[in-house]
Amino acid sequence: MSTHQPPMPQPPAAAPGGPYPGYTSPIPVVRTHLGHALAAEWTKIRSVRSTMWTLGVFTVLVVGIGLLAGTLVQSNSDSDSLSGENPLSFGFFGLLVGSICIITLGVLTTASEYGTGMIRTTMTACPSRARVLAAKSVVFFAVAFAVTLVTSGFVAMVQASMLESTGARTPSGGDWLKATVGISLYMALLGLLSLLIGSVIRHSAGAITIMIGVVLAPLVLAMFMVTESLDKLRTWLFEYSIPNQLSVFYSNSLTESGPSGWDxxxxxxxxxxxxxxxxxxxxxxxxx
Incomplete structure (x- = not known):
């Protein structure tokens, strides 16, 4: 005798338009682009405390050392002691020390996200890795350039007015352009290089150490190369060290050869x- 099993109950067919026919989400669906990534990176860089601290210390160092150097030169110079000198050149010292702050902020912009794991959220929100790197680079470069331009421009104006009685020459338009816009572009690129090293190393302390070595090591090594056989290498290290490249913008190169102008x-x-x-x-x- 055959036994027939009753048919299994089937789920009801879904109504046209999904489980909630006629429902439309109030959240607009838009195609993301670079502008969204830029807005996100701007929000991050202005909301973290490291940005305020590093840029704050940078401003204090550049302005403080620059004005201190100008004051010392003015108080120890007579009317002809700086004859023919560029009065803007004393802003070099503050920017050289302040470059460490720009390097630190550049590294932290990328490497800190790997340390905290925030990078996973960033990549989930924006799966395009090229767009993330581009957005970080653009936002950081703009911030570093703007802050350096304001501080270096302020120091240059104050030093020019302080040292006009010491016989220093009147800076030309080219001197002003290099001591403000030129040096700001260079510092922003140095910070951007630090950001990229942080992206490669993915470790804040390691990347900062590498960048400080890039800034200081060539000059320090050259100072200890005293043998004649290393003369060409010593000269090359002096010429292309970052401190010497910074000084070129103030027409005050540490060497008689090497990079000049906008090189x-x-x-x-x-x-x-x-x-x-x-x-x-x-x-x-x-x-x-």
């Missing part, structure tokens, strides 16, 4: 572009 800016631009290509390649090939 340091093109050198830093080329190095940064090469490192950017490497950081982009690694970002695409590695896990988050």
């Amino acid at each position: 340091p800016l093109w050198i830093m631009l080329g190095v940064t572009a090469a490192v950017y290509a490497g950081a982009y390649s690694l970002l695409q090939s590695r896990d988050v």
Whole structure:
């Protein structure tokens, strides 16, 4: 005798339009673009305490050391002691020390997200890794350039007025352009290079150490190369060290040869572009 099983109950067919027919989400669906990534990175960089601290210390160092140098020179100079000198050149000392702050902020912009794990959220919100790196680079470069331009411009104006009685020459338009816009572009590129090294290393302390070594090591090594056989290498290290490249913008190079004019800016631009290509390649090939 055959036994027939009753048919299994089937779920009701879904109504047309989903479980809630006629419902439309009030949240607009938009195609994301670089502008959204820029807004997100701007929100992050202005809301973290490290930005305020590093840029605050940078401003204090650049303005404080710059004005102190101008005051010391003015008080120890007579009317002809600085004859023919560029009065803007004394802003170099504050920017050299302040570059450490720009380097630190550049590294923290990327490496800190890997340390906290925030990078996973960033990549989830914006799966395009190229867009994330581009947004971080643009926002940081703009911030670093703007802050450096304001501080270096203020120091330059004050020093020019302080030292006009010491026989220093009146700065030309080219002197002003290099001591404000030129040096600001160079410092922003140096910070951007630090950001890219932070993206490659993914470790804040390690990347900061590497960048401080890049700034100081060539000059320190050159000072200890006293043998004649190392003369060419010593000269090259002096000429292309970052402190000497900074001094070129003030027409006060540490050497008689080497980069001049706007050469340091093109050198830093080329190095940064090469490192950017490497950081982009690694970002695409590695896990988050």
